[in-house]
Amino acid sequence: MDSASLFNVQGKVVLVTGGAKGIGRMISEGYVTNGATVYISSRDAKACEQAAKELNALGKGKAHAIPANFYNLDDVKKLAEELGKREGSKYLKPYLTGIASVLTRYLPLELHVLVNNSGSNWGAPYDEYPSEAFTRVLTLNLHRVFDLTQLVTPLLEKAATPEDPSRIINIGSIDGLRVPSLETFAYSSSKAGLHHLSRVLANHLGKRNITSNTLACGPFESKMMAATLKSFGETIKAGVPLGRIGTPQDVAGSCLFLSSRAGAYINGSTIAVDGGSAIAAKL
Structure with missing residues (x-):
């Protein structure tokens, strides 16, 4: 029952949506550096390819990009199909590559x-x-989560x-647990x-x-939080009992725990x- 085996994710296949930037990138790096194969997907194809390139340079695991616009249900369907084909193809011998699209339906895709x-x-x-x-926020934050799953x-x-x-x-938010002071009505509702x-x-x-489990994340350095942290960073830190913003190790470590034995x-x-x-008490 050593820690190396308890928290091992080596060889596991992982799909991280929004995995090229922000919290998703932090999570993707955590998996790759611990030997997992990670598929990164978002609508920003260039960001996905760049993230995969940078993560592959870290060694141990592997990263691959499969861009998809999650507002578009057809893109989500294509992502699931492409993932199945890519994972299925690893069971084929090189000389069978040309008929991989036909044979993958019979292979143990994982x-x-x-x-x-x-x-x-x-x-x-x-x-x-x-x-x-x-419509926009609930589609991406809630509806497409169900569709893709x-x-x-x-x-x-x-x-x-x-x-x-x-x-x-599922990457949720503490704004789905508490009432946020900012007027982000759709976001907090979607996360709840x-x-x-x-x-x-x-x-x-x-x-x-x-x-199926959820991480209700607090403040982390991300594109979504950038403007808020710039304007209210010190106030936000003051409201965190630990007195700091979350780091990549915090969210990646939580994912590794949930993904391991x-x-x-x-x-x-x-x-x-x-x-x-x-x-934290506000008064």
Whole structure:
């Protein structure tokens, strides 16, 4: 029961949505540097390719880019199909490459970990908050999480065993646990919905040896948080009992725990990765 085996993810196949930037990039690096094969997907194809190139230079694991616009359901379907083909092709001998697209349907395609990280935000005063903000934010932050998870469930099932289930990790937010002071009505609602969707999935998919858990993240350095941290960084730090912003090690380490043998019996949980800010008293 040594730590090396308890937290081992070497050889696992991982899909990280939004894995080229921000928290997703932090998570992707954590997996690659610990020997996993990571597929990075977002609508920014150049960012995906660049991230894969940089991560592959780190060694141990591997990174591959599969760009997809998650607002577009057809793109999500193509992502799931492409992932199956790429993972299936590794079972073919080189001289069978030309017929890989035909044979992969019969091969044991596997996905060990799905990290649903892609997300968007929309801030506006209450009296001016547009209806389209809810459509856009809930589509990406909640609806497409279900769509993608449903589409890759067969790949997750192939990799799963009772002792080593496949894992779904949903990247939520402490704004889905608490009431945020910023006027981000669609974002906080979507993350609260994601937290509960994760629990519902845990109940249904646990029977298929697939766990579903959520990381409710606090403040991290990311594109989404950049403007907020620039304007209110010191105030935000002051509201975190640990007195700092989250680091790549914090969120990557949480994912590695949930993806390894150490986290194999965790299912339906929401873990706050926020330095304690969700429970800090404001008065």
